[in-house]
Amino acid sequence: MVNKVLFFDDDINWAKTLDGYFKGSKIDFCQVTTIADIRAKITQDSTYDIVIIDISNPKRSILEVIRYIKLNFPSVKMILTVSDIKILNKLGLTGGALLKLGVEDVVVKPYSKEILIKSINGIKQFETWKTLKNVSEEEDDQEETVREPDDYFTGVKLENYVSGSINVFDLYLRTGRNNYIRIFHRGKKFNRLKIEKYQSNEKINYLYFKTADRGTYINFTNKLLEKMVDKDLNVSKKAGLVKEVSEIYIDEIFTKGIDAQIVTEGESVCRNVFNLIQEDEILFELLEGYLNLEKSFRSHLFGTMFFSSVICKNVTWASENTVEKTCLGAMLHDIGILKLPEIFKTLSVKAMTAGQLVQYKNHPAAGVEMLAKFPSISEPVKQIVYQHHEMADGSGFPNGLPGIRIFPLARIVALANCFSNYIVEKKMAPKQAIHEFVMERNTLIKFDQALIKSLIIGFIKKGKA
Amino acid sequence: MNKKNLLIIDDEPDILTILEVLFEKYVNRVFKAENGLIALDLIKQNKIDCIICDINMPQMSGIEVIKKIREMGNEVPIIFYSAYGNQEYMLKAGEYGAYDFISKPNLHQLEEVTVNALKSGIDSLYDQTTQPQVDDHILEYQKLLKKVDEK
Structure with missing residues (x-):
């Protein structure tokens, strides 16, 4: 049970936000705004359970204080907060280095009260899968039947699944409605032969993980994609993975909502998609594969992001x-539809009644209203x-702006959105x-x-105009 | 690109100085205005190719500034560089044709976006006619589509 927290953040506005988070809570919360005060406070009073240190404004002395706490107060848990994950890399604070310094977790700003409380209570928020490497090298020989609702599971195409040597989450095979077999356990060695054993009896197309692990899957796959860009790997594998992680990411934001970490992951998804389609082979693999997408809301969002990247x-x-902003905008462009009845996710504009159309035309404003909170x-x-x-x-809505007044990045997404719908409606291959x-x-x-013109050039192999 | 003029509108003198130093190497001249009224005068008297504008300013907000500029028939790219802004204001700014929105203090992003705006210029960013002249482009598209077929 955490009772006492010492907090350092030199951003006065954010410190005020934190004050609000802890007002009326049972946690004894003490804030300091200078690095020297962290050392002074903890030396005077060693009963703190957790020290939370913001490193958004990185200084050498912060690392020294972290080392000081680790050395002199080893029982005190440390959590870092940071406005941008890139700062960790700049400071050389990768997974291993964080562990060495005794840092238990990293939380990305701006974070919600819920995220911070989870982290304080030991539910890690940062790349938890990375620490698994030290857990176990044992073979995973146990299998068990699990009977839980299909909604609790997320499927990933087997051909697109890329594993590390250790499973970063439990993996399942679906044997029937609400029936699964857990074939791999988190932290145990991944063994492809096991899948092949099942493949010999029955054709397996999907592996499943718990929907609760979706955030871990996205983070893990993003990191893999970053590494894959320069590697001479199978093109269709890269293309499949980028499509899969994008769609699962879309599921995550549209069912779980948006928090600071999921936005950071979204930026990584966009960067990875864009970096990969810089390789012409990947672009064409995805273009060819577009027709295979099922006609669903998430496929449309992926399609819009994909064609926005191409433009x-x-x-x-x-x-x-610009690319990151545009692609994230493309993934979120229809978020306001969530405020409308479910039918609007699949109803085409042509099939709408006059009343439905009025409702539908409110979705851009509803979307902004939803995002304004973040x-x-x-x-x-x-x-x-x-x-x-x-x-x-x-002729557009909500304001019928003339072309000259439309936000340049919105023009890209508008065209990508229209073309993505066009392909699905006409049931044509993208090239046709x-x-x-x-x-x-x-x-x-x-x-x-x-x-x-930029969109057409995307279909010509030699890239830039 | 060095023939172009940039106007910076911000009520904080320090920001004006920092941005002047940052951008003087990219342009012919950097104009500075501490408020919207001075800015409007400068726009009337000079050819401005790009504007960086704060939102929250005394006397005249950034939204009023863009509104007045558009009323003058001037469609110069305007980049809003601001610490925060009321969402309703921001949407209004978007409706008047903002080029981009950068949060303070992201100087690197501001530099990148401004340099791109100056380099591309208004002609390549905007089709200035309200009805795009599609027919002029179709021939070019057909030539490009032939290349798609050749692939």
Whole structure:
């Protein structure tokens, strides 16, 4: 039971937020705003259970204080908070180094009260799978039948599943409705032969993990993708993985909601997708594979993000930062639909009644309202969500803005959104669809012509215009 | 790109100085305005190619500044560089045709976005006509599609 927490953060505004978090709680909470005070406080009073140190503004002296606490007060738990994960890398604080320094967890700012309390109570929030490497090298020979609702599980295509040597979460095979066999255990050695054993009896297409482990899957797969970019690995494997992690990420934000860490993961997903499609082979593998997507809400969101990346690749003014903002906006563009009845996820605009259409046209504003609660979502992303139905000829909504006034990144997502829908509606392969799409004059006038050109160039192997 | 002029509007003199130092190497001239009224005068008298504007300023907010600029028929790219802003204000700024929004103090992002805005220029970013001239482009698209087929 945690009773006493010492907290350091030199951001006065954030310190005020924390005050609010702990007001009326049972935790005895003491805040300091200088690094020297951390050392002084803990030396005067060694009864603190946890010290939480913000390293967003990294200074050498912070590392010295962390070492001091580890050496002199080994029973005190340390948690770090940071505004950007990249700061950890800059300080050389990778998984192993953190463990050596006695850091139990890292929480990304801005975090919610719930996230912080979880971390304080020992439920790790940061790359927990990394610590598994030290847990066990034993063979995983136990299997057990599990009877739980299908909703508790998330499937990943077997051909796209990439494992490390150790399982980072439990893995299951589905044997029937609400019936599973746990074939791999978290922390135990992964053994592909075991899957092959099952494959010999029955064709297995999917492996399953608990939906509660989805965050771990996304984080783990993002890190793998980062490493895969420069590796000469099977192209379809890379393409499949990028599609799989994107869709599972979309599931995570649309069912669990958004917190600071999930936004950081989203940026990684976008960066990985974009970096991988810089390789022409990957781009074409994904383009070819697009038709195989099932017609679902998450497939549409992935499609919009994917075609936004393709357009960004060929737009001269799109920097790396632009790409991340655009792709995240593309993944979130329809988040306001969650405020509407379920039917709107699948109902096409053409099939809507006049009343439904009025409701539907409110989804961009509803989306911004939902995102406004999350300071980690940047303003450009919210503008994309708000303006993704604005059209260059002024026929769009919610404001019927003329092309010249539409936010540049929203124009990219608007075109990607339309093309992604077009492919599904016409049931065409992307290459065939782009020919037809470009012949529809009434559609073309709705978009920035430079962006249409960028989209077409995406289909030509040699990349940039 | 060095023939272009940049205008920075911010009520904090330190920000004006920092941004002037940051951007003077990229442009012909950096104009500075401590408030919206001075900015509007500068825009009337000079050709400005890009504007960096704070949102929360006394006398005239960034939203009022962009509104006045658009009323003058000027569609210059405007980048909002601000610590925070009321969501409703931000959406309004977007409706007046903001080029981008960067949160203070992200100087690196601001530099990247501004340099891109200056480099691309208004002509490549915006089709200035309200009805895009699609027919002019279709021929070019057809040539590109032939290359798609050749792949």
